[in-house]
Amino acid sequence: MIRVLIAEDDRNTLTGLVEILRQEGFEAVGAESGEEALRLLSRQQFDILLTDLRMPDMTGMDLFIKSQFHAQDMKTIIMTAYNSIKDAVEAMKSGVYEYLTKPLDLDELFIILKKAVSDFELERENEELKQRLQGVYRFENIIGSSKVMQDVFQTIVKVARSESTILIRGESGTGKELVARAIHYNSPRAKNSLIEVSCASFPETLLESELFGYEKGAFTGAVGQKIGRFELANKGTIFLDEIGEISNSVQTKLLRVLQEREISRLGGTSSISVDTRVIAATNRDLEEALEDGRFREDLFYRLNVIPINLPPLRKRKEDIPLLVDHFIRKYAKANKRGSLSVHSDVLDICMEYHWPGNVRELENAMENAVVLGEGDKVLPEHLPIFVKMRKAGSQEGLEAIYNAGETFRDKIEYAERLILEDAIRKARGNKSEAAKQLDISVRNMRYKISKYNL
Ligand SMILES: Nc1ncnc2c1ncn2[C@@H]1O[C@H](COP(=O)(O)OP(=O)(O)OP(=O)(O)O)[C@@H](O)[C@H]1O
Numbered sequence: 001m002i003r004v005l006i007a008e009d010d011r012n013t014l015t016g017l018v019e020i021l022r023q024e025g026f027e028a029v030g031a032e033s034g035e036e037a038l039r040l041l042s043r044q045q046f047d048i049l050l051t052d053l054r055m056p057d058m059t060g061m062d063l064f065i066k067s068q069f070h071a072q073d074m075k076t077i078i079m080t081a082y083n084s085i086k087d088a089v090e091a092m093k094s095g096v097y098e099y100l101t102k103p104l105d106l107d108e109l110f111i112i113l114k115k116a117v118s119d120f121e122l123e124r125e126n127e128e129l130k131q132r133l134q135g136v137y138r139f140e141n142i143i144g145s146s147k148v149m150q151d152v153f154q155t156i157v158k159v160a161r162s163e164s165t166i167l168i169r170g171e172s173g174t175g176k177e178l179v180a181r182a183i184h185y186n187s188p189r190a191k192n193s194l195i196e197v198s199c200a201s202f203p204e205t206l207l208e209s210e211l212f213g214y215e216k217g218a219f220t221g222a223v224g225q226k227i228g229r230f231e232l233a234n235k236g237t238i239f240l241d242e243i244g245e246i247s248n249s250v251q252t253k254l255l256r257v258l259q260e261r262e263i264s265r266l267g268g269t270s271s272i273s274v275d276t277r278v279i280a281a282t283n284r285d286l287e288e289a290l291e292d293g294r295f296r297e298d299l300f301y302r303l304n305v306i307p308i309n310l311p312p313l314r315k316r317k318e319d320i321p322l323l324v325d326h327f328i329r330k331y332a333k334a335n336k337r338g339s340l341s342v343h344s345d346v347l348d349i350c351m352e353y354h355w356p357g358n359v360r361e362l363e364n365a366m367e368n369a370v371v372l373g374e375g376d377k378v379l380p381e382h383l384p385i386f387v388k389m390r391k392a393g394s395q396e397g398l399e400a401i402y403n404a405g406e407t408f409r410d411k412i413e414y415a416e417r418l419i420l421e422d423a424i425r426k427a428r429g430n431k432s433e434a435a436k437q438l439d440i441s442v443r444n445m446r447y448k449i450s451k452y453n454l
C-alpha cells in the first residue's frame, strides 16, 4: 500500500484529506504541523508527502528539505494558495515533485497521486537494473539532490559513455576525484587502467618524465628506460589532477598529446601513439592564469571540451542532510556502532556552517562525531568545535572558549590554538600553506606551533 503523509495546519482540511485518501485505498497519516510531520518521518517510511506551503512553524519547502534526511525517495507534493504559485514553481526546481493550488481540486489531486505511484514503480525497476549493471563505482555513491548536482549527474552519465576530454573544476573537497573515478569506471574503458597523476606533487622535470617516460641515458641518472604514465594508461584513462600547476614546457607537451595522440619519451627519437582518455581537474581559477599567460589558451580549450563544475557545498545546502546521513551510516558501519540516529540540532548546525573544506570537511566531521560519540545518537557536542562555533549565535563554541582557562589570556590562547589547528588541518598538514592562509609569516607560524605543541 502506498503511504501518504499529509502536513496541513488547518484541522478540517487535514481530517478531510486523510479521510478521502483512505477511501481511495491509500494509507494516510495526518500531521498538524511541520514538526509533527518530521517526527513521523523519522519513525515511519512514507512514499508521498502532501504538504501545505504555509504552516505556522515551518514552510512546506523547509519540511521538504528536512525530510530528505529521512526519505530520499519520497515524492513531495506542495499545496499552495493561488497567489504563491511562484514559490511553488521555485520549489519544483529544487526537487519537489508537484504542486497543487488551493482550494484543492480532488480530481487533480488523484491524477497527480496516480502519476506518482506509476513513477515509483518505474523507478524501482530502473533501480534494480542499475544495481545489476554497475559495480563499486556506482554513480549512486555520489550523493546530492540539489538541482546543480542533478545536472552534474546527468552530464557524468552522458560523458562516461563518450571519449571526450573532461575538465572538472571545483574547490578543494568538492568531489573532483570521486567524479573522475565514476566516469572512468562507468566508461567503456573501465576494464583498463585509470592512472592518477597529482601534477602539483612533482617538480617540473620529474613531472615530465613521470608523464612521458624517458630512454636510457636521457639525462644523468637515467640508468634505464622508464615508461611514462600516458603510455601506462593506454586504452584506459589518465586523471591529471591539479592541472593548473603544470609548467609551460609540460603544457606544450600535453597539448601535443591531445592534438596528435602521440608522445615521445625524454631523450627518445620516435613518436609513440597512445590511446589514452584525459580527465583533468583543478581548484584554481584558470581564467586568471590564462590572462596572466601562465596557462596556454590553446591547451585550455583542448581540455575544456566538456566542463564539469562542482559547486561548493555552501551553495547547495540542500545536499547536506543526505550527506550527513550517508557519512554517519558509513562510519557507524566501519566503527561497528550499529545504527545511529542524528539529533536534529546536529543537522541545523550543519546546515548553518559554511563548510570551507566542502564535502571532505563534512565527511571528517561526521567521522569524528561517530568515533568520539557514544550511545545511539549523534549529538551536537560530538561535532568539531569549529563547526559548532560557526552556528550563528551559538553559545557552545563561545562557552568552550570562556571555560578554557582562568584568565583572559588563557581564553585568547585557546581561541588562537583552535584557529591554528583548523588552518593546519585545512592545509592538510602543510604548515607554510597554513601560514599563508592566515596571513602570518612562516616564522611566526613556527613559533606558535612550538608554543602550542601542534
Ligand atoms: N557528492 C559526494 N557524495 C559522497 N561523497 C563525496 C561527495 N563529494 C565528495 N565526497 C567525498 O569527499 C571526499 C573529498 O572528495 P574528493 O577527494 O573527490 O575531492 P576533490 O575535489 O578531489 O578535492 P581536492 O581538490 O582537495 O583534491 C572524498 O572522501 C569523497 O569520497
Ligand SMILES: [Mg+2]
Pocket: 176, 177, 241
Ligand atoms: Mg582531489
